[in-house]
Amino acid sequence: MGAPAIVAPRTPLAPAFVEVLRGIFGNRLHLGEAMRAQHGASETHFAAVLPDAVVFVHSTEEVVALVKACTAADVPIVAYGAGTSVEGNAVPVRGGVCVDLSEMNKILEINPDDFDCTVQAGVRREELNVALRDIGLFFPIDPGANATLGGMASTRASGTNAVRYGTMREAILSLRIVTPDGRDIRTSRRARKSAAGYDLTRLMIGSEGTLGIITEVTLRLHGIPEQISSAVCSFQSMAGAVDTVVQAIQLGIPLARVEILDDVQMKAVNQHSNLNYPELTTLFFEFHGSEHAVKEQIATVGDLARDNGGGEFHWSNLAEERAKLWKARHQAFYAATAMRKGAIGWPTDVCVPIGRLAECINETKKDLDKASFPAPILGHVGDGNFHVIFVLDPDNPAEQKEAEALNERLVQRALDMDGTCTGEHGIGLGKQDWLVRELGEDGVDMMRTIKKALDPQNLFNPGKIFAD
Amino acid sequence: MGAPAIVAPRTPLAPAFVEVLRGIFGNRLHLGEAMRAQHGASETHFAAVLPDAVVFVHSTEEVVALVKACTAADVPIVAYGAGTSVEGNAVPVRGGVCVDLSEMNKILEINPDDFDCTVQAGVRREELNVALRDIGLFFPIDPGANATLGGMASTRASGTNAVRYGTMREAILSLRIVTPDGRDIRTSRRARKSAAGYDLTRLMIGSEGTLGIITEVTLRLHGIPEQISSAVCSFQSMAGAVDTVVQAIQLGIPLARVEILDDVQMKAVNQHSNLNYPELTTLFFEFHGSEHAVKEQIATVGDLARDNGGGEFHWSNLAEERAKLWKARHQAFYAATAMRKGAIGWPTDVCVPIGRLAECINETKKDLDKASFPAPILGHVGDGNFHVIFVLDPDNPAEQKEAEALNERLVQRALDMDGTCTGEHGIGLGKQDWLVRELGEDGVDMMRTIKKALDPQNLFNPGKIFAD
Known part of the structure; x- marks a missing residue:
């Protein structure tokens, strides 16, 4: 099931090409069906499409050699990290070689005085934070899944901390990439800002492996705050919860995290994590700063919550309380799918100007209440x-059709409010039609022109973002 | 004087083409030398090159008509805002039509609930802030000059508030542009974040009018803080001043502004603005937040300054004190050039990882102390x-040569520290060689490939960023 994968007729890999790959990768070249199936599956609702081969790369130089071999043989290349993307972003719809970067997992350098680090693309965000903890730094971007940093760059990921610390767009200082013509390019230096020519870094971020394969990522880091506190508050109405957040932002409260979970999602979380939160619309907060600053933030936000009909404002300075809270939040997707035995989850996301958020969620909620299956809402409410x-x-194909119609109305509602068809999942296979509605044929054509110029053979993750 | 402008042989505009322009623009078409000279001059040290014609546009539709006319006649087009760029970014080195956007100066919409606004490209930042003041919002990016927002987008400008609020890269939500093939494109919607395809917005920001002409800018706004305080502190050593700032950032103090001015610059400021600050390395601070938060920030930074050999830490909550301080800072360029009668100023900028900043400024200062002309240093020290x-x-051509050698050593020093050849001025004409050193021929080639694909006739601000 899932959106139909655009699978072109495929010819098997030529034996001579396979020998070239074997020469480069030896036993890190895999042709067996199990490995190919694992790399062709999507975590969500997209039909699997198997690559013809999987290779595990260990260096940028190997990626260059692979790209040259594929270009010579006209074979597609699809980069693969942790396989946690949700819009079919890494499904190899034209087959070809899947380049798995998960073994490029070294932290290459940490520069504490500069608040930055450089990692190979296969490093996962949780491992990075473990390595940073003892030197008092952290990397804030947190999409929930323990994704690779190369993958997070490719889909322009963000998550729970974006309201304060930005998205991958802001977090990345520089990338090392291999281009479709086999060049090894560093897109920028390590300075925090630069006005030096076209922003190749930002062009690569969110390009989903269609313009270059990311092999190294240089990231901006932050000092672990003196005080971190968390809070939970339930609301009788969605509007009360959203208004609390919008008013906090209007007052300039530097919220570090603020997540909304609706009643359906709270029920799923309670069941999955064996918790007993009220099954109402709920805000999860995190506050960062000095002891005094955090105390002041909590007092102000607590007042706002009360004014907007919130229940008790439970806050805590304890790390264990916080860990419990965010673990529950991070398992929201699995908690949701666990609501029905044997179910699969189809996650979708939109982002609207924050003044429209309450209205957008409310209308969506009304629509979802009529659905014949569970459809919880959760969101990074500070970003819209x-x-x-x-x-x-x-x-059940009828459910699939019903979900398609709900998704169609959701995305159109967001576009009508001058929002975007995806805040952080990317276009992949799932949102291509809406990208055209969002930016017009001319905007998407501009992307196509760039793609054609940089990848004239259309070998880098073909069939993604836009139809070619 | 100045870097030699690359002036290609020019043919006069064809009379038929001039008639087309007259048909579109009537008396807003200017062919006289005075108007052309005004639009061909640089504010800094670059030799003037006159455009063949100047037109004042009033709408995006007129820009489309102009682009179509120029493309048909193979005539270059250079966008012009306030003329405040400093690397020759808008000098029309191949002649052609200068399109002056200063009369596209309407604020089109302000959305207080969404914290954003949309303005025509010719609106200047000070006018925007006057319009925002009464609704409690402000636009933070402040490069000093009262530039147009289109121009600031084109050079990826930043300035005194970037340490807290980011640069134009972070401040812009969306752009309306006219492409070299005459299409009218909106690069994004108004959501705060999006993962929808290639980041056309960021590709346009900093492209200096070579890929598109910006006609409208949608900007992210911020609430005016409850409390704004300023402070000044002098230091015996450059290292003491820089260390104060780096330590404050390490502690997570959310400095809103922090500017460094060396002894030479302070002397110039005192003379120009009739002030009596100590003529020592000086930090100018601004703090934003709640009353308590600002008080706490001032106390902490005051302690750090003392620990690092700073003199008295003068702080104030008074708007007049603050206005005096920032007026002096904003006039730094004019104060510097006023140090010598009839002198011209050649401003250059670099940006390095912040852990290297003290060392970079110190080595630069030693080099500049030997110069035969004044060469003050000032900087956005929180950004590096x-x-x-x-x-x-x-x-005096000998001074020009000496400045070239100092600039060469400055930029190479920054690159050796993994910094960039320009933090906020852009490449324009002045930094083209260093862009190649910074990103390599392959990186610059990637830019050229994008330029050729989007502007195959090379008519949009030709000769800028890279040699073609």
């Missing part, structure tokens, strides 16, 4: 970004 | 970004 997870029976 | 202004006798 929220998710719906359609929890579907994979063997 | 600083400027040198060479104050030159325009009739």
Whole structure:
């Protein structure tokens, strides 16, 4: 099930080409079906498409050699990290070689005085934070899944901390990439800002492996705050919860995290994590700063919550309380799919100007209440970004059709409010039609022109972002 | 004087083409030398090159008509805002039509609930802030000059508030542009974040009018803080001043502004603005937040300054004190050039990882102390970004040569520290060789490939960023 994968007729890999790959990768070249199936599957609702081969790369030089071999043989290349993307972003719809970067997992350098580090693309965000903890630094971008940093760059990921610390767009100082013509390019230096020519770094971020394969990522880091506190508050109405957040932002409260979970999602979280939160619309907060600053933030936000009909404002300075809270939040997707036995989750996301968020969520909620399957809402409310997870029976095509219609109305609603069809998941296979509605044929044509110029053979993750 | 402008042989505009322009623009088409000279001059040290014609546009539709006319006649087009760029970014080195956007100066919409606004490209930042003041919002990016927002987008400008609020890269939500093939494109919607395809917005920001002409800018706004305080502190050593700032950032103090001015610059400021600050390395601070938060920030930074050998820490909550301080800072360029009668100023800038900043400024200062002309240093020290202004006798070619050598050593020093050849001025004409050293031929080639694909006739601000 899932959006139909655009699978072109495929010819098997030529034996001579396979020998070239074997010469480069030896036993890190895999042709067996199990490995190919694992790399062709999507975590969500997209049909699997198997690559013809999988290679595990260990260096940028190997990626260059691979790209040259594929270009010579006219074979597609699709980069693969942790496989946690949700719009079919890494499904190799034209086959070819899947380049798995998960073994390029070295932290290359940490510069504490400069607040930055450089890692190979296969490093995962949780491992990075473990390595940073003892030197008092952290990397804030947190999409929930323990994704690779190369993958997070490719889809312009963000997540729970974006309201304060920005998205991958702001977090990345520089990338090392291999281009479709086999060049090894560093897109920028390590300075925090630069006005030196076209912003190649930002062009690569969010390009989903269609313009270059990211092999190294240089990231901006932050000092671990003196005080970190968390809070939870339930609301009788969605509007009360959203208004609390919008008013806090208007007052300039530097919220570090603020997540909204609707009643359906709270029920799923309670069941999955064995918790007993009220099953109402709920805000999860995190505050960072000096002891006094955090105390002041909590007092102000607590007042706002009360004024907007919030229940008790439970806050805590304890790390264990905080860990419990965010673990529950991070498992929201799995909690949602666990609501029905054998179900699969189809997560979708939109992002709207924050003044329209309450209205957008409210209208969506009304629409979802009529659905014949669970469809919880959760979101990064400080950014205007929220998710719906359609929890579907994979063997029921009627549910699939119903979800498609709900998704269509959701995205159109966001576009009508001058929002975007995806805040942080990327276009992949799932949002291509809406990208055209969002930016017009002319905007998408501009992307196509860039793609054609940089990848004239259309070998880097073909079929993604836009139809070619 | 100045870097030699690359002036290609020019043919006069064809009479039929001039008639087309007259048909579109009527008496807003200017062919007279005075108007052309005004639009061909640089504010700094670059030799003037006159455009063949100047037109004042009033709408995006007129820009489309102009682009179509120029493309048909193979005539270059150079966009012009306030003329405040400093690397010759808008000097029309191949002639053609200068399109002056200063009369596209309407604020189109302000959305207080969404914290954003949309303005025509010719609106200047000070006018925007006047319009925002009464609704409690402000636009933070402040490069000193009262530039147009289109121009600031084109050079990826930043300035005194970037340490807290980011640069134009972070401040812009969306752009309306006219492409070299005459299409009218909006690069994004108004959501705060998006993962929808290639980041056309960021590709346009900093492209200096070579890929598109910006006609409208949608900007992210911020609430005016409850409390704004300023402070001044002098230091016996450059290292003491820089260390104060780096330590404050390490502690997570959310400095809103922090500017460094060396002894030479302070002397110039005192003379120009009739002030009596100590003529020592000086930090100018601004703090934003709640009353308590600002008080706490001032106390902490005051302690750090004392620990690092700073003199008295003068702080104030008074708007007049603050206005005096920032007026003096904003006039730094004019104060510097006023140090010598008839002198011209050549401002240059670099940006390095902040852990290297003290060392970079110190080595630069030693080099500048030997110069035969004044060369003050001032910088956005929280970003690792600083400027040198060479104050030159325009009739003395030896000084020009000496400045070139100092600039060469400055930029190479920054690159050796993994910094950039320009933090906020852009490449224009002045930094083209260093862009190649910074990103390599392959990186610059990637830019050229994008330029050729989007502007195959090379008509949009030709000769800028890289040699073609």
